[in-house]
Amino acid sequence: MIRKRSSLILCGTFLFVSWNAVLVLLLWGRTPQGQLGNGPRDLALMPTSDVVGDVIRMAESFESELGKQKEILSQILSHQSLWKPRPNRKRPKVNAPGQPVIPILVIACNRVTVRRCLDKLLQHRPSAELHPIIVSQDCGHADTAAVIASYGSKVTHLKQPDLSDIAVRPEHKKFQGYYKISRHYRWAISQAFRNISHSSVVIVEDDLEVAPDFFEYFRALLPVLKSDPSLWCVSAWNDNGRDGYVDPGKADLLYRTDFFPGLGWMLLREAWEELEAKWPASFWDDWMRQPEQRRGRACVRPEISRTLTFGRQGVSLGQFYDKYLKYIKLNSEFVPFTKLELSYLKEETYRSNFDKEVYGAAVVTYEDVKQGQLTGSGPFRLQYSSKDSFKVMAKNLGIMDDLKSGVPRTGYRGVVSFFYRGRRIYLAPPPGWTQYDPTWS
Template identity: 30%
Template sequence: IFPLVQYWAHWADLKWYLERVAPGRLVVMTVAVSGTVGLRDTAQLLAQLGSLFALHLTPMAHWTWMFIKGGRTISETTILQGYTTHHTHVIMPLSHLATPSTFNKNGLQVQRQRWHYCNANGAMGGLCNEYTPDPLPVPSPPPVTHQSVIARVPVVVTAGNRHQYLYHTLTTLMNAPGAQHDNIMVVLGNATQAATQLLHLMNINFTTLTIHGHHNNKLFSYYRNVFKFIAHTFPDAPAVILLDEDVEVSPDFFSYMSQTLWLLHEDPSLYCINAYSATGFQGTAHDSRTVLRARVQVEWGYAVSLQFIRDAIRKWPSDVSKVDTVFYDQWLYKHQSNGRECVFPEVSRSFHFGMGVNTEAWSTEAYFLFKPLVKQPHVHLDNVSTLLLETWQEHFSRSIRHATPLTGNPCSETFVPPVNTTTNFVFYYRMLRELNGKPNYRNFFFAAKCLNAWSASEQGLHKRVLTVRVSMLTTLYLVGAPYSPYAYLRPHYIKPWDYDSVTDEEDDIIMNRIKKVEMGRYQILNLNVTSEYLMNILFVN
């Protein structure tokens, strides 16, 4: 079920599933109530697959289509207008051909299990492709340079009933250089038969936890039990890597982890190593060798120490009615991080592709759907030792002190001047302390938004400073003054920027820029159409 009555993001999930339907499979699609307004880019794929109507469906259309993937249309009907009952009736004889003989003598039993599984499950990608099936068992990938660092580190994958997602996640994980298949453990919450059969087929270690509740209440309890399981099962592990069933990892995932994990034990001001970039989005992620540190929650694909796991369990409430948030990662950030920071790459080593309980369609498309991911393995990180707090603060202070100050409207097209050599800029914006002691992020929101940087929360900032990588050669520091400890570096002649002081003309520039940023790669051609404009057209005609 894909809620395509929503315009944003869900089209990508439908496309993801369609691309993983094996050639020769019979596919039946139908519209329930309404939902073609959100087909978006997937309509092009449907047309390529043979649909005659996909490019012409109205937002309230009713439509059914039965077709063979890579073959031909069996039936396609549509009602473009109206709410009448829509029926289609087809008798379709199914093939009883023998399963493919893509096995050797030693793999006969595994291949029989594969095709038995594929007879009952669809959209499994290469697992069930009869022409070019994924190898089973999955071959062991080559090691990484610092393989010994991750040799005893378990990789825990949290999963539920989305076995198509799980297969893709495990495939990218097991094929990433440095992966040790025996170290991977899947923790299933209320396991389905499809998920357990898949893990048996892939020869992956797994366990099942029984959980109760609904939606985020259920998830909050589930992750608490996952942490308990980790503490009991891997008490002597130097660290543990966790990721969810809908996270694709980069080929550089384990190489990145092997170069950064030591920081957890050397620097008590850190509590996690994130593979996901807190600040690296389209236009702000350029150098795969660069690693940063800032206040941020654990994100998609992260490592923490076993001591952090044990401390979290002691504080983790069993009664969800007594917590201020039931998002487990946010709870860890608010109540367990204790002001500590996380390490994360400029360009992500993980990508969150799934659509689930907490998916907000617009923000998913605006921030996450097109997030850059490192595609090559064995990237040498060039600044890991500088991430230790004392060294990092010295580096940060030096970079800001010698940066070129920028003034004016951060939404102006000419705000950041072009450069042909490595250059640091700094922009001071006004940040005051509220009565509750917390900073006021109003000016930060506008400044960051103008630069197409993360602006939705304070996460990703190091001591109230956001690092924005404008280009491969250009780094911009957004410093909140006077709240940030780095605000003392502001030259006396530079006045912190304040949105409340901008002119009406500058405000128009800001609002237009924000609209452009929020639409991303999309453009509304009739943005200026108003009811008065439409009435004038009707009156004239």
């Protein structure tokens, strides 16, 4: 910008000097009308009083114009500092214009261990301006509020104002916590999009620790999410991402999944405008997994998780935590996602390549996989034909066997991809799969 301005100033200076030089030459080249001769012919050339007046007016006009040009030149010279190089000066560092702001919304309640979450976010955050941290607290827990307040201006602390109990059916009284969580999510996300006017947000819970490339991951995938209407979220989580079930050499590998993973996920304002009006009273995450909300869209998820949960205690009473969640592998290798080519995630390209990879793989039996009798480097396809056969094989192989509206965790077109004893396994339906059966649950 400064270089462009300097060129314009130099061009203006040149035109100014050239114009005045031409004007002066023209005036000097005129017949000297104030100098009279001695002969009769000279008398004939004597100017009349009207001509003399014209010349005087021209001279006065010329003098006035010179004054104006002098003033303009002085203004040009006064801005010399913008285009004349300064010796021994370093240019100030300026953030590149046009970079999107992606806020992090931390959902908090009564865990003082929110400090672990916030410390990691602040440790790995590349820019406070590009990634403001908003902590939305429910529950009114004083000790947790004190922890959040201790970060001062490093975070924005919001407090959910409605702490009242929610009227529920008698049989749902034990689920009161889930109702309050759903109410809090709706309020907090609305604050980020409506009152603070962000266009995207990454939502994390107060019991999540983030990987070193957490911010890099979401910055790289924001344009992918914005440009592909067949996607509706980006998640940092792999439900089957336990150590030994992921390829340690594929930290840069990303997938499309039909299952909403949550646990560190990015949402666009447009998607929230669609969801907010019908937001559920409880169990918001399972509601997100219903076909009415998903509408055939997918999320992006990583091979190796960029979040790790350390919150065993909560409204779910540690469901899945001891068996699965505490063993999730958190990525430790920084992957420069913003420098990678991610167009392979586009729906048509991804689906075509995925189908070739899965259904071109050698078919093996459950016994071969379980007993380690596979030959070759893989990948291998293990086929299921019913809900029961899927659940039996998934459970016995150590991956999550539950389904939500017929969709298995991490599944894409019915296929669950995981690592087992050093080889890639695709637990897949028969060729020709068309759609999920919502009765599978």
